[in-house]
Amino acid sequence: MAGPKSTAAFERAKRVLPGGVNSPVRAFKSVHGTPFFADKGEGPYLYDIDGNRYVDYLMSWGPLIWGHAHPQIVAAVQEAASKGTSFGVPTELETDVAQKIVDFVPSIDVVRMVNSGTEATMSAVRVARAATSRSYVVKFIGCYHGHADHFLVKAGSGVADLGLPDSPGVPKETAERTIAVPYNDIDALRDVFLERGEEIAAVIIEPVAGNMGCVLPRPGYLQAVRELTRSFGTLLIFDEVITGFRVGLGGAQARFDIEPDLTTFGKVIGAGLPVGAYGGRRDLMEMVAPSGPVYQGGTLSGNPLAMSAGLVSLNMLEAANREGFYDKLQAYGQQVVDQFVELGKQHGIPTYGHAIGGLYGLFFHEGPVYDFEGAMASDGASYERFFHAMLENGVTFAPSPLESAFVSGVHTSRELEITLGAMKAVFAQLTS
Numbered sequence: 001m002a003g004p005k006s007t008a009a010f011e012r013a014k015r016v017l018p019g020g021v022n023s024p025v026r027a028f029k030s031v032h033g034t035p036f037f038a039d040k041g042e043g044p045y046l047y048d049i050d051g052n053r054y055v056d057y058l059m060s061w062g063p064l065i066w067g068h069a070h071p072q073i074v075a076a077v078q079e080a081a082s083k084g085t086s087f088g089v090p091t092e093l094e095t096d097v098a099q100k101i102v103d104f105v106p107s108i109d110v111v112r113m114v115n116s117g118t119e120a121t122m123s124a125v126r127v128a129r130a131a132t133s134r135s136y137v138v139k140f141i142g143c144y145h146g147h148a149d150h151f152l153v154k155a156g157s158g159v160a161d162l163g164l165p166d167s168p169g170v171p172k173e174t175a176e177r178t179i180a181v182p183y184n185d186i187d188a189l190r191d192v193f194l195e196r197g198e199e200i201a202a203v204i205i206e207p208v209a210g211n212m213g214c215v216l217p218r219p220g221y222l223q224a225v226r227e228l229t230r231s232f233g234t235l236l237i238f239d240e241v242i243t244g245f246r247v248g249l250g251g252a253q254a255r256f257d258i259e260p261d262l263t264t265f266g267k268v269i270g271a272g273l274p275v276g277a278y279g280g281r282r283d284l285m286e287m288v289a290p291s292g293p294v295y296q297g298g299t300l301s302g303n304p305l306a307m308s309a310g311l312v313s314l315n316m317l318e319a320a321n322r323e324g325f326y327d328k329l330q331a332y333g334q335q336v337v338d339q340f341v342e343l344g345k346q347h348g349i350p351t352y353g354h355a356i357g358g359l360y361g362l363f364f365h366e367g368p369v370y371d372f373e374g375a376m377a378s379d380g381a382s383y384e385r386f387f388h389a390m391l392e393n394g395v396t397f398a399p400s401p402l403e404s405a406f407v408s409g410v411h412t413s414r415e416l417e418i419t420l421g422a423m424k425a426v427f428a429q430l431t432s
């Protein structure tokens with residue numbers, strides 16, 4: 001239950017913001033609740049305006065790989081702000097961040113900064129269409145790529161929650177250019193290619209799906225997608241907005257050893273400030289204006305505050321990576337998943353989960369989940385009770401069963417203990 005201050009704040013917000021929020025999932029609709037309003041964050045903890053403290057696995061939906069208000073990131077932003085918040089001419093910071101990305105991600109020669117994941121995916125598709133002179137795009141059911149018109153077809157995340165598979169306002173002609181196929185099903189993709197492979201500009205995929213819960217690719221699946229796209233001259237876009245710098249320093253593509261043609265980033269790249277990026281092979285990225293004819297720009301793109309935060313965060317990740325950072329995050333997530341599964345067994349409640357790098361997911365589902373159908377077959381009502389009971393016990397996950405949980409570099413054994421203890425108490429409640 002949201003406290004009295006959050007409840008009042010939500011009433012006030014609803015008068016002037018659609019649904020009281022600036023992004024649909026924040027409204028707690030899919031868990032039939034009232035959102036708590038944030039006061040502040042500190043490391044792995046989020047405090048609401050009623051004074052409650054939560055161990056946070058929402059982490060702003062993914063960006064906060066260094067937790068809330070990390071001193072080095074805050075200092076970098078403050079220093080940058082004191083020199084000016086935006087210039088409209090280039091800064092060296094933009095090159096520094098771009099250089100880091102190029103160094104970390106082998107498939108990327110050139111990268112363009114934007115302000116959100118949505119902008120990144122939208123722009124990458126524009127490049128792909130220009131490069132191939134084709135118009136169709138293939139996406140996977142349950143994958144979310146932001147809210148650009150051509151992606152609002154069988155998307156996961158908030159779109160699926162709200163039951164808006166095709167949003168009003170998206171022209172039929174635009175939606176028709178997007179073909180949606182099941183995730184982890186190479187035969188379904190092959191069928192689409194056999195039918196109209198020569199017309200498909202790009203296949204865009206979350207290499208680990210993070211918007212239908214956390215769903216891993218089946219062994220060999222991404223390789224097969226890579227081979228199929230290559231043989232038809234279709235570009236492969238890895239949407240690493242969640243997985244980039246989160247499942248490993250080189251993203252999911254480095255972990256699974258796949259070379260996509262284009263990659264999109266967001267979330268972790270800005271450490272909590274509004275940043276996205278898209279990049280890839282030089283010949284493709286040199287098509288972007290002013291090098292080439294594909295237009296894409298932004299008044300605030302490469303913003304100095306955002307670049308400062310991103311640069312510090314990426315530098316910290318680079319150093320931490322040498323100390324086994326991503327393995328530690330994964331071990332943490334795996335312990336939460338293992339206990340979740342174990343408690344499910346003890347209490348006769350179907351449970352399942354995945355963990356990879358700083359990303360994990362919990363499903364109220366019997367056995368593995370490999371696609372959207374499986375994710376939708378998990379028990380939403382149980383998740384809802386689990387979510388609210390965990391909140392009461394001082395732990396917050398995403399307010400939806402179709403999302404992932406995020407571990408940061410500042411979650412310690414103390415937070416893990418709080419989480420495991422809370423889960424024990426909550427499962428006892430779930431069956432009582």
Ligand SMILES: *Cc1c(COP(=O)(O)O)cnc(C)c1O
Pocket residue numbers: 115116117118119121144145146147206210211239240241242266267276
């Ligand atoms: C969040 C997300 C996006 C959209 O990013 P925004 O910054 O919210 O526009 C795109 N793709 C994936 C995989 C995401 O998780």
